[in-house]
Amino acid sequence: MDIGTIAGFVVGMVFVVMGIMANSSIGSFIDVGSIQIVVGGSFSALLVNYPLGDVLGIAKVLTKAIKNSEYNPGQIIDKVIDLANVARREGLLALEEAVTEVNDDFLKKGVMLIVDGTDPELVKNILETEIVNLADRHKRGRGMFDALGSLTPAFGMVGTLVGLVAMLQGLDDPSSIGPNMAVALLTTFYGSLLANLLYIPLSGKLALKSDEEILVREIMIEGLLSIQAGENPRTIEEKLKAFLSPTVRKSLKTSEGEE
Numbered sequence: 001m002d003i004g005t006i007a008g009f010v011v012g013m014v015f016v017v018m019g020i021m022a023n024s025s026i027g028s029f030i031d032v033g034s035i036q037i038v039v040g041g042s043f044s045a046l047l048v049n050y051p052l053g054d055v056l057g058i059a060k061v062l063t064k065a066i067k068n069s070e071y072n073p074g075q076i077i078d079k080v081i082d083l084a085n086v087a088r089r090e091g092l093l094a095l096e097e098a099v100t101e102v103n104d105d106f107l108k109k110g111v112m113l114i115v116d117g118t119d120p121e122l123v124k125n126i127l128e129t130e131i132v133n134l135a136d137r138h139k140r141g142r143g144m145f146d147a148l149g150s151l152t153p154a155f156g157m158v159g160t161l162v163g164l165v166a167m168l169q170g171l172d173d174p175s176s177i178g179p180n181m182a183v184a185l186l187t188t189f190y191g192s193l194l195a196n197l198l199y200i201p202l203s204g205k206l207a208l209k210s211d212e213e214i215l216v217r218e219i220m221i222e223g224l225l226s227i228q229a230g231e232n233p234r235t236i237e238e239k240l241k242a243f244l245s246p247t248v249r250k251s252l253k254t255s256e257g258e259e
Contacts, residue, residue, distance in 0.1 A: 005066045005205055012197045034159050034187040038194065041155035042148055049147055054140065061141035065205045071216040073248065076107075077240045080223035083111065084233040092228070106130060106217055110224040120228050127221045131214055138210035142203050149199035156191020160184045219243050 020029055047055055079102065086098045092114055099111040106127070113123045163184025170176035219240050226236045241249050 002066050002068050002205075005202075008201065009197060016193065016197075028182070029186065029189070031183050031186045034163075034183055034190055037159040037162065037187055038152055038155045038190040041158060042151040042191075042194075045151050045155070046144060046147055050144060054144065057141075058144055061144065061206070062202065064141075064209065065202050069209060069212055071213055073216055073219060073244055076104075076216050076219055077223070077237065079107070080220065080227070080240060081233050081237050084223070084227045084231075084236050087227050088230075088233060095227075104220075107220050107224075110220060114224060114228045120225055123228065124221060124225060127217070127224070131217050131221075134217070135210065135214060138206065138213075142206040142210070145199045145203040145206065149195045149203060152194045152199065153188075153191040156188040159187020159191075163187065215243060 017026065020026060043055075083095055083098055083102075086094050095111050096115045099108050099115075102108045102111065109130075110123065110127055113126065118126075161184075163180050163182075163186075167177055167180035167184065170180060222243070223236055223240050226239060231239075
């Protein structure tokens with residue numbers, strides 16, 4: 001689990017609560033009607049904007065945002081180099097047996113295409129099409145959080161208008177003006193808080209995880225095509241490390257030295 005994502009939200013809420021308690025009480029910032037307008041309204045609008053199946057799958061997208069990354073570029077490079085060594089010693093057909101130890105479906109598919117003697121250009125096109133579709137799926141899931149990030153402040157304003165109407169209708173009762181005005185402002189507060197502390201940051205985290213996964217896929221493609229071309233495993237390793245930042249490359253070298 002990605003502790004940073006959860007810690008960021010929790011710490012943010014703690015600071016908000018501390019700020020409230022410094023000047024008021026928590027109870028005065030809780031209003032069920034305002035929560036219903038902001039949360040219920042934004043998710044209802046999301047149903048209008050996206051197919052039902054996508055909205056029902058939002059929990060799965062959320063899980064992906066708070067989970068640790070499944071992809072370690074260093075491990076992927078090691079796996080590709082292992083396959084390159086097998087191909088260099090025993091030939092490309094030997095990869096069919098070696099691929100049984102590969103857990104990643106994308107890498108396994110690429111290896112089987114090579115074993116089947118598929119043209120390198122076709123291998124590249126097939127795998128790159130997979131990446132394009134992967135990016136589209138990620139963009140669709142991320143888009144729901146982008147939508148919620150814009151919808152919740154909007155419904156906060158809707159709640160504010162509802163509260164103002166109620167306040168204006170009760171002008172003949174001065175004691176109701178304060179509570180109605182408070183409800184009006186609370187909906188704006190809820191909308192801004194959810195958008196800026198939850199939905200928009202989650203969208204950003206999903207974008208980063210998507211970029212990481214696509215980078216790993218691109219490393220796999222380059223490695224597989226190099227294996228198919230019969231390149232030296234050491235050359236392949238240096239070529240794949242070029243995809244990584246200098247800091248990550250240095251950490252890989254350090255771990256290799258420790259081993």
